[in-house]
Amino acid sequence: MVGPTLMIFIGLQWLNSVVITFLLFYSWLLFVPILSKRFSIKEVITFTPQSIWYGIISGTVFFTFIFGGLFWLHAYFIDLEILRQLLDEWGFSGNGVFGLMFVLLCVNPILEELYWRGFVHNRIKAKGTAAHAIWMTAAFYTLYHFLSVIPMFQWPLNIVAVLPVFIAGLFWGYLREKTASITAGIISHVLGDLGIMCVYWFIIR
Secondary structure: OOHHHHHHHHHHHHOOOHHHHHHHHHHHHHHHHHHOOOOOHHHHOOOOHHHHHHHHHHHHHHHHHHHHHHHHHHHHHOOHHHHHHHHHHOOOOOOHHHHHHHHHHHHHHHHHHHHHHHHHHHHHHHHOOHHHHHHHHHHHHHHHHHHHHOOOOOOOHHHHHHHHHHHHHHHHHHHHHHHOOOHHHHHHHHHHHHHHHHHHHHHHO
8 A cells, every 4th residue: 555655755756757756656556456366447447327426526526625725725825936846847847737637637537546446445345344445545545645745835734735635535435335436436536636737727837
């Protein structure tokens, strides 16, 4: 469970490269489940009206909370000049932005949900309970997001910034159990990440 966090640490904190971070991180999320003989992607991705609607409704709430909240409150929490400089160092500039947006909107939600609410959730639940799986996956899912926000916010705002991530992780774990699928989580995750991209595009950039 610490593998994704280690990949983020090596790529972002140590090598200071978003490209290398993405390669390490998403390779881990993709290949660890694929190489596991006890995990089937087909078992965790099913499309039902219930899962689709849960995903759309919850994702819309997350989008509104993220974009709407920061649209009105960013002046109190974010130093835009420092954040712009940091994002520029990470490669969020020029044409590279569109590639990064594609990764964050299309690749990230699928692979993160597949890994955490699919692969890791199943493994923990097999040895314990669904509640334990939900809490553990949410905690370790939040851990590497904390590494990402450390340079963006001063203490204790970096803690506050990852609390919504933990809550989202708990909720997507709950959806995983309620619908017996990660489909709702993927849809909700896409809309949440879209909110983050809108913050970047309309506020930070």
